[in-house]
Amino acid sequence: MRVKMLDLTREYKRYRREYIDAINNIFDNGNFILGEDVSLLEKNVAEYIGVKYGVGVANGTDALLLSLRAAGIKEDDEVITTPFTFFATVETILQLKAVPVFVDINCDDFTIDVSQIEKKITKKTKAILPVHIFGHPADMWEIEKIAKKYGLIVIEDCAQAIGSQVDEKKCGSFGIAGTFSFFPTKNIGCAGDGGLVVTDSEDVYKKIKSLRVHGSTEKYIHEEIGYNSRLDTLQASLLLLKMKRIEEINSRRREIAKTYNLKLTEKIKKPFEKKGCYHIYHQYSILVEKRENLKGYLKENGIDTTVYYPLPLHKQKAVLSLIKKEYSLPVAEDISNRILSLPIYPELEDHEVEYVIEKINRFYDRL
Ligand SMILES: *Cc1c(COP(=O)(O)O)cnc(C)c1O
Numbered sequence: 001m002r003v004k005m006l007d008l009t010r011e012y013k014r015y016r017r018e019y020i021d022a023i024n025n026i027f028d029n030g031n032f033i034l035g036e037d038v039s040l041l042e043k044n045v046a047e048y049i050g051v052k053y054g055v056g057v058a059n060g061t062d063a064l065l066l067s068l069r070a071a072g073i074k075e076d077d078e079v080i081t082t083p084f085t086f087f088a089t090v091e092t093i094l095q096l097k098a099v100p101v102f103v104d105i106n107c108d109d110f111t112i113d114v115s116q117i118e119k120k121i122t123k124k125t126k127a128i129l130p131v132h133i134f135g136h137p138a139d140m141w142e143i144e145k146i147a148k149k150y151g152l153i154v155i156e157d158c159a160q161a162i163g164s165q166v167d168e169k170k171c172g173s174f175g176i177a178g179t180f181s182f183f184p185t186k187n188i189g190c191a192g193d194g195g196l197v198v199t200d201s202e203d204v205y206k207k208i209k210s211l212r213v214h215g216s217t218e219k220y221i222h223e224e225i226g227y228n229s230r231l232d233t234l235q236a237s238l239l240l241l242k243m244k245r246i247e248e249i250n251s252r253r254r255e256i257a258k259t260y261n262l263k264l265t266e267k268i269k270k271p272f273e274k275k276g277c278y279h280i281y282h283q284y285s286i287l288v289e290k291r292e293n294l295k296g297y298l299k300e301n302g303i304d305t306t307v308y309y310p311l312p313l314h315k316q317k318a319v320l321s322l323i324k325k326e327y328s329l330p331v332a333e334d335i336s337n338r339i340l341s342l343p344i345y346p347e348l349e350d351h352e353v354e355y356v357i358e359k360i361n362r363f364y365d366r367l
Pocket of ligand 1: 059061088089131157159160181193194
């Protein structure tokens with residue numbers, strides 16, 4: 001048997017007719033840039049998250065970049081964040097010449113360790129940028145409390161967490177902005193690149209709408225230097241169809257995670273859902289000893305696995321060359337050496353999940 005990390009063709013085969021019709025519809029009216037479906041999607045996602053505004057942008061990286069800029073982050077400002085995330089989180093801070101300040105992560109849910117945030121706050125600190133990594137929410141109540149106490153902005157990187165919740169409140173609705181990615185592998189993915197920012201702030205909303213079209217609110221009149229960062233109408237039309245199925249998509253991922261949790265051997269450390277949290281399992285990541293051996297054994301048996309992430313960001317050359325500061329973040333470093341993500345996506349079939357479980361358990365039985 002062959003089990004891939006993700007097979008996007010399965011979903012496409014199932015819904016092909018709807019997708020083709022949606023695409024035809026856009027070609028019929030020729031409204032490719034900022035067409036009606038973009039504003040419909042913006043409203044749809046904002047409403048789903050429970051905030052006032054949504055702004056479609058070109059990708060999840062730009063969603064972060066434009067949010068940081070709209071929130072006023074500039075040169076030398078310090079932004080507290082996690083070293084255990086996709087590169088874009090920190091790349092965008094550095095693109096603005098601001099300074100990422102790394103705080104270590106929790107060993108159970110892999111999100112930022114909030115107990116270590118306060119001691120990293122200085123006069124230059126402007127923002128906290130938590131990441132709901134793998135779909136598990138960061139401790140947003142505590143982050144909110146700290147931000148209030150020190151007058152800091154919060155921007156949430158929700159690229160992996162569309163639908164994640166803390167006590168019934170959706171990720172993306174806590175901070176001044178929540179950023180989403182519709183990269184094809186994300187829980188809600190389009191047929192290319194796409195992103196979106198949600199916010200309750202009218203100022204941030206207006207600013208991002210201007211930044212995404214070259215810093216302009218009136219055609220050919222430019223108030224500031226911006227970007228060309230729009231979400232295509234074609235992508236928005238596909239995303240509207242996917243948003244209708246979001247509960248089904250996230251529930252199926254949770255169902256697969258539940259089976260893994262129940263049946264995988266106790267010899268590995270399984271992912272964790274904190275009390276009050278709704279985890280959408282963008283990834284199902286286990287902690288293992290002898291990772292390379294297990295990975296190789298599964299590969300021989302046709303099962304793909306991936307290491308997210310092999311090198312924490314405070315150890316990346318691109319970051320080190322700019323921050324000029326040595327960090328020791330033992331939890332992030334240890335997790336990077338032991339973590340392994342297993343196949344999980346809505347179209348993964350039960351018998352495939354059982355096969356993965358059987359092979360992993362057999363590997364540990366032999367030890
Ligand atoms: C995917 C991702 C991004 C970037 O999104 P793109 O759409 O690929 O630009 C940012 N942060 C995290 C945590 C991500 O997983």
